[in-house]
Amino acid sequence: MSRVVLVTGISRYLACRLAGRLSADPGIDRIIGVDTVPPARADLDLLGRTEFVRADIRNPLISRVISQAEVDTVVHASVTATPHGAGGRAPMKELNVIGTMQLLAACQNSGTVRRLVVKSSTAVYGTSPRDPALFTEDMTAKALPRSGYAKDAVEVEGYLRGFTRRRPDVSVTLLRFANFVGPSVDTPLTRYFQLPLVPTVLGFDPRLQLLHESDAVEVLRLASVSDRPGTFNVAADGVLLLSQAIRRAGKIAVPIPAPAVQFVGRSVRRSGMVDFSPEQMQFLNFGRVVSNDRLKQEFGYTPQYSTAAAFSDFLTGRPVRPVLGEPVLDAGGAVLARLLRTTAPPASRTPASVTRIGSSRRVRNG
Template sequence: MSDDALNADASTQPRSVLVTGASTFLGGYLVARLAANPSIERVVAVDSRVPRKDLMRRMGRAEFLRLDIRRPSVAKAIANYNVDTVVHAAPSIMDSVGHSSAIKELNVVGSMQVCAACQRSPSVKRLILRSTAQVYGASAGDPGRFTEATRPTREPRGGYGRDLIDVEGYVRGLARRRQDIDVTILRYQSMLGPRVRSQMGSYLSMPIVPSVFGFSPRLQFLHEEDALAAIEYATINPSPGTFNIAGDGVVSLAQAVHRSGHVQLPVLSSLVPPLVGVLQDGRLPVMRSSHTPYLSYGRVVDNTRMRTELGFEPKYTSMQTLDDFIARGKTSPVITAGTWRELEGRAVATATALQ
């Protein structure tokens, strides 16, 4: 349990919490942290997939229910356990097989059922949604930083961004219909860490990284530990509203590839997805054409409200997140620091000789 959670006012802490997506990194580890909090009477973990054995052990006293949130059974679970706080961490954003019709159904239809169940339940007083900064899209006309009130220049037409735009709409609709329910939406930036599988993490782990020729996108990262701490903090500390969750600072794609010791391969935008598929050889999350705008223009969010209104402070900057991912991840540099020094020495010697 984090220090922030321990410092929360006991009168505001939830008594009975239901967490969806218990087999995922965020959902499963959140359940483990909440179960370790003696102020919370009951923690209910929900997922259609059984969590790994080690993750299940971490959950301790939490009760696991294997059920599909796309079905009305989630409403029965909320009623049976007299749930007052629902943490909806199930929407898929980083699935290892990429976005599909089945994932879209889980994201959209599952969220509709969760919102409907909360609306019918007299015990539910809070709903926390794990969303994504992908709802802002990516285009040439984007602002330098997206605030929570900024409308996307070009809304995503598909993929996770489109799914979560719809999901956020259902959640806000719930807040209008049940004004006694506090709704918190957390828009996460790209997560990196050795324990979480994300498309950006897999992309940066490639020895040869295809990029869009002529573009140097600005990126922003969120450490897996900060991602977990943020959703725990929001669960323990009531803070209705929408919040961008991201580390400070900006990292260009060229910087990220250089620091990892990998090789950047600039190509036409239409060639990036197929090249990624060939180089990954089906072993890592796929990159689809919907990702090319992000790899061209990047995306940076303003995290001021995260600090001033939510009250959460991340421990890692974007650069520190990247460096920790490189240091503790499973990536191996193609070009070592020694190689870079040797190439730099040759360049200097050649430039001197030409003078």
């Protein structure tokens, strides 16, 4: 059992909820939340007895925090996918890559750390037309990500592999999460489905695999309180086609020719509506699906929400106002019903005419 747990990125959604779950565990003596900014005032009640420490993991002084508190479990949950939230692409890369390097160095030099949990992403598999139907943990990307969050995640995992070689005595759990949805979590994908007109790539209908926010927090909690070493895809069962998700949200898809996708993506980012990076736009071109068999069999957790159920909870748990609301759908159904009544032949006339034609033919043939 963990006695002192340090969680990075405590001001972010998942880390904050994780710290709240851990603070309710009487077997844990201390929970230390680290970030450069304090948690939002609305989240203070969720943190329970978590101790906030204002510290930057990009600074080597993070090792002092670990040593003074005698931390035995480190949960690295501050890797971010949103450049806007990090202050731009350059600060985002520093936080993701340089921050991870400094944190791993601090863990390597610590004499008390015995467990390390790292939040990664299925984005490390990339997205391309040559992708397999299902990625397993042992597979690599068909086309390595060349920029953005996906490239950061690949580099983070590379540094983590070096750490495991240098510190084989530390139990390391690498969690590759699918895209989060739910009634509370705020991500580029949830904002994408809140757009009144949803841009899609003309001629493509990718498969989406999602993960409910509560399943994500529970997987992090289980990895934090017990040794479950290894690399695990964390994703829900089943998939949704992008077109299905748009229809369920009551939105209108706007197909865009592939050459114009990057321009539209930049325009949407500049508007501030969705902080969508180029690799996330490519994800909406080809999609990505991973196997969660290892999560179920070796890690010992089965997601409580399927992809469809997670998306449904996202729609019902927040004000996602459909463009095609019930009045519009009802009016359309009424118009369609009238058209069917006026164009279809009367039900009583068709059998009678057939009978007369048939009988006249029998008379002539006789």
